[in-house]
Amino acid sequence: MRLSRYFLPILKETPKEAEIVSHRLMLRAGMIRQQAAGIYSWLPLGLKVLDKIGRIVREEQNRAGAIEVLMPTLQSADLWRESGRYEDYGEEMLRIKDRNKRDLLYGPTNEEMITEIFRSYVHSYKDLPLNLYHIQWKFRDERRPRFGVMRGREFLMKDAYSFDTDQEKARDAYRRMFVAYLRTYRRMGLTAIPMRADSGPIGGDMSHEFIILASTGESQVFCHKDLLDLPIPGEDTDFSGDLTPIMDQWTSLYAATDEKHDEAAFAAIPADKQVSARGIEVGHIFYFGTKYSEPMNAKVAGPDGVERPVHMGSYGVGVSRLVAAIIEASHDDAGIIWPEAVAPFQVGLISMKPGDAAVDAACTSLYAALERSGIETLYDDSDTRAGAKFATMDLIGLPWQLIVGPKSLAEGNVELKRRATGEREVLPIAAALARLG
Numbered sequence: 001m002r003l004s005r006y007f008l009p010i011l012k013e014t015p016k017e018a019e020i021v022s023h024r025l026m027l028r029a030g031m032i033r034q035q036a037a038g039i040y041s042w043l044p045l046g047l048k049v050l051d052k053i054g055r056i057v058r059e060e061q062n063r064a065g066a067i068e069v070l071m072p073t074l075q076s077a078d079l080w081r082e083s084g085r086y087e088d089y090g091e092e093m094l095r096i097k098d099r100n101k102r103d104l105l106y107g108p109t110n111e112e113m114i115t116e117i118f119r120s121y122v123h124s125y126k127d128l129p130l131n132l133y134h135i136q137w138k139f140r141d142e143r144r145p146r147f148g149v150m151r152g153r154e155f156l157m158k159d160a161y162s163f164d165t166d167q168e169k170a171r172d173a174y175r176r177m178f179v180a181y182l183r184t185y186r187r188m189g190l191t192a193i194p195m196r197a198d199s200g201p202i203g204g205d206m207s208h209e210f211i212i213l214a215s216t217g218e219s220q221v222f223c224h225k226d227l228l229d230l231p232i233p234g235e236d237t238d239f240s241g242d243l244t245p246i247m248d249q250w251t252s253l254y255a256a257t258d259e260k261h262d263e264a265a266f267a268a269i270p271a272d273k274q275v276s277a278r279g280i281e282v283g284h285i286f287y288f289g290t291k292y293s294e295p296m297n298a299k300v301a302g303p304d305g306v307e308r309p310v311h312m313g314s315y316g317v318g319v320s321r322l323v324a325a326i327i328e329a330s331h332d333d334a335g336i337i338w339p340e341a342v343a344p345f346q347v348g349l350i351s352m353k354p355g356d357a358a359v360d361a362a363c364t365s366l367y368a369a370l371e372r373s374g375i376e377t378l379y380d381d382s383d384t385r386a387g388a389k390f391a392t393m394d395l396i397g398l399p400w401q402l403i404v405g406p407k408s409l410a411e412g413n414v415e416l417k418r419r420a421t422g423e424r425e426v427l428p429i430a431a432a433l434a435r436l437g
């Protein structure tokens with residue numbers, strides 16, 4: 001993409017309304033635009049990151065055996081009357097009436113709807129296990145929408161729903177998601193720690209929140225320091241095998257959110273291993289058994305022919321919140337530092353002298369070569385002074401900057417800068433391309 005033809009509305013001033021660094025940087029880097037309290041448009045650069053996060057989530061859900069669907073944002077209130085949650089959910093639910101005065105709501109989550117789909121088609125244990133997920137916008141009328149997309153009212157969530165014949169099999173499904181989540185966050189460059197958690201309005205008795213430690217986090221959390229260094233299960237993990245050893249390794253060390261905190265158990269950890277910190281909830285998984293299947297009559301016949309309510313779990317990832325959480329975890333005074341896997345472009349190609357025939361020619365051919373190799377490149381071909389170009393590239397945080405100026409070019413060289421470390425290296429054009437390839 002040529003910057004001169006892109007839509008990247010960089011803000012020079014630091015927006016006063018933004019209280020935390022990720023919100024400030026997302027506004028300054030032209031990633032989002034607020035349309036109403038907690039409701040945002042995603043501008044091109046922001047949308048690219050959102051899509052990359054969604055793609056990683058999808059790949060890991062699929063790897064773990066979940067199957068993608070897409071449910072609507074609007075739901076019928078009648079569905080929620082069946083589970084009893086239409087009245088229970090409270091003020092966070094946005095209730096809407098259509099022209100025929102029928103009650104609708106903008107979905108804050110989808111347990112009811114997926115249960116309705118399940119009960120319409122699945123009646124036998126032979127069709128289980130089943131795990132269906134979607135990535136869809138949710139609406140929760142938060143009392144205090146704040147911190148940009150970190151706590152929006154409209155936000156993008158991945159929510160998966162598992163169906164099994166009994167509790168033991170449902171726990172297997174839970175473990176698959178637990179392991180998939182460990183992999184998902186690590187691929188985005190994050191260390192997310194699973195912590196024992198309250199199940200809130202979803203209900204149920206087994207629940208973990210995935211938490212990223214950050215001073216701006218809204219949760220108080222406690223954990224054993226060794227959790228920060230545990231190895232993440234590899235790509236070759238067998239999701240049809242027994243994942244108990246992996247989950248046991250993670251759950252045998254102390255980790256709990258405020259609501260589940262046990263002072264005595266925490267005090268038993270050696271003092272130098274006690275971590276008490278603020279955290280950002282980037283995911284939350286639940287096992288809740290027959291809480292929805294029973295009232296909504298979602299039953300499957302077992303091998304004995306007897307019909308029993310199906311055992312369910314649900315598994316959420318805060319896809320849009322992750323954009324902000326990654327920035328909270330990875331930035332410096334100059335701006336964002338994107339981990340490669342979620343970076344909107346891999347390389348920022350900077351022309352130091354647009355209009356200079358040799359520089360233009362080198363940039364054009366570098367740009368073509370990078371694009372040919374599938375390396376997403378933002379080519380700053382604009383007629384701006386060098387200082388401003390560097391500041392913009394640092395702000396938007398692409399992993400590499402490839403700088404082409406007349407002096408080095410005369411010797412056949414370009415300069416390559418790594419955003420994360422600030423390291424710069426002057427090297428021949430071919431070597432720079434090889435490094436990026």
Ligand code: ATP
Nearest residue numbers: 149150151152155157281282283284316317318321
């Ligand atoms: P929180 O405690 O932050 O209000 P929650 O516990 O209400 O979140 P869940 O119902 O567990 O949220 O939803 C699954 C995931 O969706 C959360 O782990 C979080 O990452 C994300 N999420 C929830 N509410 C919001 C929001 N208002 N804005 C952005 N992401 C959100």
Ligand code: MG
Nearest residue numbers: 092140142200
């Ligand atoms: Mg909430």
Ligand code: MG
Nearest residue numbers: 200209281284
């Ligand atoms: Mg929560």
Ligand code: MG
Nearest residue numbers: 200209281284
């Ligand atoms: Mg939660």
